[in-house]
Amino acid sequence: MLDLFFTFFRIGILTFGGGYAMIPIMEREVITTHGWLTQAQFLDIVAIAEMTPGPISINAATFIGYQVAGIGGAALATFGVVAPSLIIMIIFAHYLAKLKNSRYGIALEGITVGVVALIAAAVFTLFQPAISSWTEGAIALVALGLALFTKINPIWIILSGGIAGMLLL
């Protein structure tokens, strides 16, 4: 059981840069090192993690923890994968405040621009797998219009997209 915690703690530390970076590392730990799952089971979990809400790492940790040791295992694995974030973010929060008030604070303005570029680039990357038919294009267009020109909460736009998908796709 403790092994679950430490394995996912390690996965939590090693995954720099979002969910997909985590998959090969998790694959190695869970299949090769511990033999907790087969390759096919692992692929199923990744697919389920992708289609359910929430970060892939949390979804995968909960699922694998449950498979290995029931609900307690799920809780331990999930706690393991978020624990590094807790520690690191609390340290980072301290230093960001320092940087902001120093003479290098101007760098943050440029960093902000870099992040906007990252988000814009993500739209291009996500476009192709998400939008491959006219119907999907229409859903995206309506969603974009609603997001830019109304104050509707994005949660409703996401849910409406899903309902449109059930009716049309």
Place this chain on the structure above:
Amino acid sequence: MNLLWQIFLSFFKVGAFTIGGGYAMLPIMQKDLVDRLGWIDEQEFMETIAVTQSAPGAIAVNTAIFVGKRMAGLAGALAGCLGVTLPSFMIILTIAVFFQNILQWQPALSFFAGVRPAVVALIASVAWKMGSKLVSGPFYIALFVVALMAIVLLPAMHPVWVILGSGLLTLAWSAWLRREVE
């Protein structure tokens, strides 16, 4: 309403509706944290994303901890972390216990096929809203174009290099400007 409870609830929403990767959380956070609660402004929002993306771990979890810490110290960090994690935990447990064969269930697949284009559009709207507010003046516009080209041309590059690179270029630019004045 109690601040800790509000932090928990805000990030619970983020956790429940982040479908399709880390950036999917951006529109929900922007609506809640920037527009509705006013806890952070656009500049601080993007700074936060820069920090949470430069560290290991899921961006949504990092952001929940970071914003929670900022609003209410250590207890806030825990409230944010718990809020963002709990929806996934409950949903995945339900699936693991009751329907492991959800991958064959067509209505769920169609639902997510419709969610995906909506999420891409929402992310585009965040890029537009943030960009029109924060990317102004010739230097920052040029920086934006350079960063975007670098990301598109080098898709394997880690985001942290974009973040560090744009910070360093801005420092160099401001140092050069200061020398011109003197």
